[in-house]
Amino acid sequence: MTSPNTSRRTFLKGLGAGALSLVAVSSQLTPVQANTGLTDTTDAIEPYGVLIDLTRCTGCESCVLACKKANNRNQPTVAADRLSSDAYCALERKTITLHDGSLADIAIKRQCMHCLHPACASACTVGALRKQANGPVVYDSAKCIGCRYCQYACPFGVPTYEWNNALGLIHKCDMCATRIAIGESPACVGACPNGALRFGKRSALLAQAHAQIQTNPGRYVDHVYGEFEAGGTSNLYLSAVPFVQLGFPVLDGRPVTEHGESIMQSTPIIALGMAALATSLHLITRRHHELAAASAHASGRHDA
Template identity: 45%
Template sequence: MPNVSRRTVLRTLGGAAALAAAPAPAEARAPRPPHDDDLGLLFDSTRCVGCRACTVRCREANSLPEDVKLVDGVPYDAPIDLNDRTLTVIKRTSDGADGAFVKAQCMHCADPACVSVCMLGALHKGERGVVAYDVSRCVGCRYCQVACPFNVPRFQWSSATPRIVKCELCRHRWREGKGAACAEACPREAVVFGPRAELRAEAHRRLEAEPGRYQGGVYGEREGGGTGVLVLSAVPFTAMGLPALGSEAVPALGETIQHGIYQGFVAPVVLFGALAWVTWRNRRAGGGGEGER
């Protein structure tokens, strides 16, 4: 090994190995709580009569094509679930004798799993807490579909230039001073649009005014770290198909582990760098450069 002493190499590798062996503490991930002025929706299932005006108005407001299926030979625009043309849908669930209408859509999580896994920031936390989508950054990996605990993002499989489709809280309407089209269309105030603090106050006002009408508090106040869409119900939330989430944000555990792993990667990178440096020194020395004595 010309010009580079064995002792120097061993010293270099020893230092790097010591770094590699050093334990990398996994830093706990900072919580990202919801803010009072985040915009969102309150969905009160007990007021919903299943008219689907919200679904129709949502489609119009977002310039999406109809999703027509033939039922007994008759065409109906009545999707049974979210799809690449449907950002919100009303489903009927049953819990024994009781039934309830459920409005499926993006929940605009305070700390969203879809954002956590989106490597290029195509899905991101935008203005006023809305989980927004930027198609120009999307590589179509569909990790967001896997990560979302509410099974919301849909992918345009049939398109030559596919994109992820989900509710963005009608943010394109804000410039015109308008809110969510679904809330505007609802004849029963089953859907209310506004800042989170006002939605929470309204939810609690309804709970206190008619405690026998509801059960289970307000879904989304704490579940999954808080969601922008809050839900009131007469049946258990799990019977409505809402997941039983704890108060911790869904990405919290995953990111804490991930950060621990990535911190662990620092040491191998240092080791690799040290080896590269030794190689470079050797080559340079072999080419007549100044070597170490």
């Protein structure tokens, strides 16, 4: 039986032979198959999610640091302002002009949205990403071949690639699925001192979000981001300013899996070729740097 590591080695060997030859090999692959990533579409379990109230966020960074600690990331005391393989959640800061002309500084916690119909899982040809019935979209590194289809497919720009790992791995928030499995809330939620993050069943969070909008006139825009976008997401946002001003993508209620599947089915060879080419160039450049550094080191020893 072929092990996951063998699949990965085979894929990387293909990279070593050059991106063009890999494109030629990939032409023999069948088109990307539809894959919702759902563990069990008939499962009636109500998914969990997180309600992020941007009007309560002070930008204290506690969530970002707690996330790093919970996921054993590098530089655990440095808060990230963008997602990376070392930061599964990040705090973006924007200065927004309000309707009365005044300026407001807004901190925006970003992480995986845990889509109800995840385009990342749909695009993954080997089933490395899947939506659990209880909410989280989880990743299995043992299955991943590093093709980065998921990165192309995600409408929120969430999956990040670990460039410094020769095996190539994808990184993203998994809603702290192992904590949820033992009845705990995600690390970021537990760390927030301001009640800006609330964990619970998605339906209850939605009801609460709409109740907050109704009972606090003027505090929020009448929009719960994630209720319908991309077919709905497990994570939801409340905001005082229109989400488009915060850089959130404008998406209709159609699952991105429908867009993504048609794109990936029409261009799988190009997408795989581009991913392979980018990876090959990175590995070659890094090897040159390593050889140059080793050469400089050796010449320094001779000069001494």
